[in-house]
Amino acid sequence: MNNQIYIDESGYTGNNLLDKTQKYFILASINISEVSAKDIIIQLKRKYRLQGIEFKGHNLFKHKNGQKAMSDLLKKNYKII
Secondary structure: OOOEEEEEEEOOOOOOOOOOOOOOOEEEEEEEOHHHHHHHHHHHHHHHOOOOOOOOHHHHOOOHHHHHHHHHHHHHHOOOO
16 A cells, blocks of 8 residues: 655745744654545544644644644654654
8 A cells, every 4th residue: 555645844934044033944744544644634623623624733723622633643643753
């Protein structure tokens, strides 16, 4: 089975990598099957009553249910190194 590799960034300031107002730049990836990714998304949406097609960190962390969903996701599905 082929897996997708998803990559996302946070803190991007374009070509201005030395922007003093942007202290951090994070690039993260995950290698997961499409079926597993869809299952996780469906479970989180149902359990925490989340809406939208794509989970966006800046939206999730504004609300308690989004915060709980992200905490649950990290605790149950992934090792944090």
